Amino acid sequence: MTAATPPVQSPTDRRVSARIGSISESATLAVDAKAKALKAAGRPVIGFGAGEPDFATPDYIVDAAAAACHDPKYHRYTPAGGLPELKAAIAAKTLRDSGYEVEAAQVLVTNGGKQAIYEAFAAILDPGDEVIVPAPYWTTYPESIRLAGGVPVEVVADETTGYRVSVEQLEAARTKNTKVLLFVSPSNPTGAVYSREQIEAIGRWAADNGLWVLTDEIYEHLVYGDAAFHSLPVVVPELRDKCIVVNGVAKTYAMTGWRVGWVIGPKDVIKAATNLQSHATSNVSNVAQVAALTAVAGGLDAVAAMREAFDRRRRTIVRMLNKIDGVECPEPEGAFYAYPSVKGLLGREIRGKRPRTTVELAEIILEEAEVAVVPGEAFGTPGYLRLSYALGDEDLVEGVSRLQKLLGEASA
Template structure:
């Protein structure tokens, strides 16, 4: 077979195996279905998308409006990000987490998802393994696969607050392990690792020469006595093999603006910047100007949103735990709950007997008109993820519908 002749496996294939194997984002799919049903006139309440219900703060919008009128933002800008935004992120990182970096270690990306993919693409070779604590956000394993890596899941459950241990990570480590993923606060569980746990995982990674990708996008959304500890601050020896991913989407209610960033060693950031220069070029300048206003401002708007999330967190946990068959731990961060609903599987609910949480979520959507993401999307069947980043009235109404429907479950 000549080099120009396609293999028998690929000759009739219209979509590449690499891209064809990627699954749709389950959270976005649930959100899209909920919105379609609402558009059709059904009163669906959506707990699917991780999206604050608040508008972007006015001072950030005003900065974007001003940027629209500035001709310098009507042209190409550096692929790696506006220099003034990179400088502001350096200062924001020092202010918020105590991590000292410089602008050459920062790459501005089109949201956190691009930052995650480009980080993995920059450090993974085909077959490299990445340890992924589960439950995990749906994008992590797909980004790893797209970058040629192999996700290796390590599962934690409600008995440990959905936090994995060093012992679990060590049991999953092989000679092909290159990276460990660390997420605190966590999507989908809201778990927050304490400083001692964070240090232990970081020191284990250093001991074995592993890279760490740490996602800090929920850093400001913590409740009670919980605190989010930046891994390279807790373990400074790790910083030469640590990539931090962050963005403005969750903290500042800017999901649609699409601005994220990664911070890492200079050679990795340079490689990822080169990649981005061919993939997308610069992030939209107006969005970057808005992000500049966000990260340069104080955190008063963030604190106000955090108070609302905390109130909703306590309400949703209480109401879910009133349902027989549901066990809902109290999350310490982000804006999700991740209850176990194993006690409901196989029971009769209005003539249906859901055998798994995919089927249970379908019954809930059809019978209660409430959209929820099943745990299968996050690597752990038997659970549901509900975002409480929606209005108080919708939250209470939605969970009340769940209470009414699931009270009918019988053997």
């Protein structure tokens, strides 16, 4: 007996395109939404899922936005690529903060970092072009690559190397179709920060092989201890003509909801990405752009205060997680995430259940401890959990204490 041949779908039968239908929803936003829904229903859920500071946007930024609301010149369309004064301020801020000198014409202002990443990939990728993606990776990177017609090629690092990939791993993943290296330091979800020497080695490897590099610098100001941020095109200047930098105000200034990011790159690429944006969204909200202008043109006092709090929470969460049998949590050097290995807990009994995956373990943690975490499957590495420590100190201690109690019950 032969299996029946599945019917061939005609284009008119397909309700959602294959391209869009293949995209997964953002796992981090999904976990955050579920945690908020449970809290709204009266359950005392503590959420470690969302990657956003728990601080309010500084008052002087909010005041500038409020004033912009009353200015008629911001009630109309403005250039699709961004307010000229904001683009100039971003260029000045980039020189100030990383030593990278660019022109305003090399800047595109976008609706947040996600649009920046997608438009950057869309501007340089053709169907079948491969992008090397170090894993663990932020959930949006592979989806943006696929949307742009590219093929993500994962290179996995684990806790034994501090979640940092080596040049040897990158070279092993390179093929004749490789066009781009994605490079992120400090990293979401691991908090890994590459040293200057490591960045130089990776950058020179990319330059020697004629590759483009897209580097996400959104966490540039959130580094701790002896770690230091280094901008790749500054360390390896010969990459300038094939390097795209993505950044934004979300993390540095507690402005996740304002949705302002940017792309910096060669002028021809920025012009192409701007053309795309002119049809996709036109200009970013003028009020949000004025807020971003005020942020990037101002000082860094606000981020210094946030960084001090994040550093304190970083040390607390690592210490508490490492007290749990079966959990191994390296100390993150940047961003505001802990990424512990929980492979030692899989298969063990926890309140009558034996989780075989970190998806199942995260579900048990949410149901039994009322704590929301993101499973490593969302970041390309099963066996891990991501916990954002960008939440209040009391909630952090309470949440990890619940984890200690629940996971301490795990038995063979």
